[in-house]
Amino acid sequence: MSMFSRRAAARALVIAVPLALAAMPSALFAQSSTEAIRVTDAWLRETAPGQTAGGGFLTIANSGKVDDRLTGGGSPRAAQVQVHDMRMEGGVMRMRPLDSGLPLPVGRTATLKPGGLHLMLIGLKQPLKRGERVPVALTFARAGKVTVDFIVQPITHGTGGRHDHH
Amino acid sequence: MTTTDPLARPNPAPEPAPKAAAWLRRLRPWLWGATGLACLGLGALLAQHWLPAATSQSETAIGGQFSLVDRDGRIVTPQTLRGTPYAIFFGFTRCPDVCPTTLARLARLRGLMGPDGERLRIIFVSVDAAHDRPADVGAYVDLFGTPILGLTGSEQQIEEAARAFRVYYRNVSLPGGGDTIDHSAFVILMDRDGHFKSLLSDQDSEQQALAELRALIA
Numbered sequence: 001m002s003m004f005s006r007r008a009a010a011r012a013l014v015i016a017v018p019l020a021l022a023a024m025p026s027a028l029f030a031q032s033s034t035e036a037i038r039v040t041d042a043w044l045r046e047t048a049p050g051q052t053a054g055g056g057f058l059t060i061a062n063s064g065k066v067d068d069r070l071t072g073g074g075s076p077r078a079a080q081v082q083v084h085d086m087r088m089e090g091g092v093m094r095m096r097p098l099d100s101g102l103p104l105p106v107g108r109t110a111t112l113k114p115g116g117l118h119l120m121l122i123g124l125k126q127p128l129k130r131g132e133r134v135p136v137a138l139t140f141a142r143a144g145k146v147t148v149d150f151i152v153q154p155i156t157h158g159t160g161g162r163h164d165h166h
Numbered sequence: 167m168t169t170t171d172p173l174a175r176p177n178p179a180p181e182p183a184p185k186a187a188a189w190l191r192r193l194r195p196w197l198w199g200a201t202g203l204a205c206l207g208l209g210a211l212l213a214q215h216w217l218p219a220a221t222s223q224s225e226t227a228i229g230g231q232f233s234l235v236d237r238d239g240r241i242v243t244p245q246t247l248r249g250t251p252y253a254i255f256f257g258f259t260r261c262p263d264v265c266p267t268t269l270a271r272l273a274r275l276r277g278l279m280g281p282d283g284e285r286l287r288i289i290f291v292s293v294d295a296a297h298d299r300p301a302d303v304g305a306y307v308d309l310f311g312t313p314i315l316g317l318t319g320s321e322q323q324i325e326e327a328a329r330a331f332r333v334y335y336r337n338v339s340l341p342g343g344g345d346t347i348d349h350s351a352f353v354i355l356m357d358r359d360g361h362f363k364s365l366l367s368d369q370d371s372e373q374q375a376l377a378e379l380r381a382l383i384a
Contacts, residue, residue, distance in 0.1 A: 055262030086263045
């Protein structure tokens with residue numbers, strides 16, 4: 001397939017997809033979009049009893065043909081799952097939800113890791129214990145719901161140990 | 167400026183120059199006076215701004231009376247902490263990132279200090295009076311695998327401690343409901359007599375931080 005025809009095909013898709021969306025059952029759509037969004041290295045930070053929120057980290061690659069956006073998610077273990085950004089301003093930590101979600105342009109990979117972007121599991125129903133697997137249904141603007149098993153890691157995981165580079 | 171300026175000669179009215187000079191001469195003491203006053207004022211302002219910071223930051227600006235509660239309900243004050251140098255950090259247990267990262271770093275640094283690390287106390291103060299009970303803070307610090315003293319208190323007690331350590335914190339409502347707390351993210355190092363030693367920031371390299379901690383317990 002030549003470059004030109006591929007681009008033409010992509011253009012046709014851009015027109016066809018929204019049209020098809022209206023008619024397609026949402027389950028089918030979610031299934032087809034999972035191939036476009038690839039999630040790896042998904043982990044949650046363990047929490048203590050009484051701790052009502054926890055952080056989640058992951059790498060998301062958009063290998064699909066349309067720009068997408070991670071808007072949030074849900075989990076049986078939390079009341080809410082939000083996408084947050086953490087910034088240091090003059091020595092003060094400020095954490096805010098990303099109002100319009102995390103942009104995932106075609107071909108890009110987004111890394112949510114300690115020190116910046118993260119998922120925030122709010123209203124934890126019970127502590128996240130290290131070693132357990134917790135399902136989180138991530139919500140994407142285009143790809144719909146993608147359910148991923150997150151592994152609960154020790155609280156010190158990914159915080160700049162000997163093997164991390166700064 | 168001089169009155170013998172050759173360019174002034176063709177001027178049909180040469181008087182203004184000497185007149186201006188006379189004016190200036192008469193004004194001169196006043197101008198000097200005003201300049202002097204301005205200097206004094208500026209000096210006073212600068213002194214007010216910089217001197218307290220320069221002379222007392224290392225001694226009195228950080229530190230002061232506070233009274234917090236440990237997991238068992240025991241009161242912790244500067245007096246009860248006397249004798250052991252400590253690294254103190256303020257945060258909250260719902261803090262997903264900077265708090266675990268900072269405490270994990272302190273725990274790791276203490277490990278790198280070897281047996282000397284036992285002479286350093288690590289303290290975590292929750293500023294989240296609404297959510298974190300003393301026992302919650304205790305359970306939270308247990309996750310780090312090294313002894314950390316978890317403290318909190320009533321809103322007034324937390325406010326007092328934050329003021330003593332010059333720590334900023336503010337509860338912020340989030341648009342989608344819920345709330346978070348903006349807070350200072352530096353670690354404060356206090357010596358065994360309860361005097362301020364230095365600050366650790368996440369910008370310090372591990373070597374720098376380690377040197378600071380070693381100097382603290384020396």
